[in-house]
Amino acid sequence: MDFIHYGKQSIDQDDIENVVKVLKSNYITTGPKAGEFENAIAKYCNVKYCVVVANGTAALHLASLALLKENDKVLTTVNSFLATSNSILYVKAKPIFVDITKDGNIDLDLCEIELKKDSSIKALYGVSFSGNMLNQDKLKYLKETYNIKILEDNAHALGATYNGIKAGGCKNSDCSIFSFHPVKHITTGEGGAITTNSKELYEKILRLRGHGIVKTEDMKPWGYEMRELGYNYRITDIQCALGISQLKKLPSFIKRRIEIAKKYDEVFQNTIVNPLYTFNGHSSYHLYIVQVDFDKLNISKEELFLKFHEKNISTQLHYLPINKQPYYESLGYGDEKTPEMDKYYQKSFSLPIYPLLTDEEQDYVIKTLFEILDA
């Protein structure tokens, strides 16, 4: 059996043919396919605007440039990939790390406590952790009551819905981002997108993607103006052709992810392996995370990881607490009280989940997990 990763892309012949068509065309960098991909994402997410970019981190950077000012305080989660809070630092704003709830998402009640304590907090960056969107009623309430900007990092959650609200639809947030890294729901190799319903944010993000350059019809034929400091965060049409092709398959990808998740849920019932959450009808399952009480077992989490690896299976810990990373500690973070994250960190690990994972491979993962834990 081949090595089983915790996540992997699903690319078929049709995807390859779509990419080859672009390679044979006149445009290979950002051209008509980028616009087509943006329209397809906007339509899928039920949102007005979309900008596709080089990767999810670039999406977060551009969103932060558009949303934040230097020294703005921003509530964010300890449990995410580093890019979420790094993007706050990129624009010299200040992350305030908040603990999580039992499902791994940022604790919005604790956010409210912080907002009550400090009226100078300007924004909230939440992550739809593992594919599970944030409580939209609570987001709406926080946005309206405290007049803050909200970014939803939906890198894990393309295809998720919450009471009819699509991830990326920005019904209760200013903007949302996606990543198209190969372990995510759809891939473009590297890639990302920002969605928003605000024309102003959209235009700013679009400008910043291309060096801050503006070109209008009243300018000389060769004219352009750089009006602010922007970047080259463009994505190629080669990648966008893959993205468009992949997006068409998203419903079937999610269906398969849910099937895999439900099978794990069922097998782990009444065992020492506890799913982070069982099927809730709205997660699009980027990750399937389980928790085990290692204190009560003869095996440590480190041994479990190594044994899994010996058996050709990769597991991962999503994530290490961001505030305790050496760089963040050098900025004075790390001492925040995060009891839920501490517990989560002790017990959790991710099991393989991706559309091409076969039933046999999933059975092998389950059998191997129990063999390791029984030993």
Ligand SMILES: Cc1ncc(COP(=O)(O)O)c(C=O)c1O
């Ligand atoms: C929650 C989250 N946000 C942002 C990113 C950054 O995306 P990218 O790797 O495309 O830059 C990731 C990627 O792993 C992520 O998981």
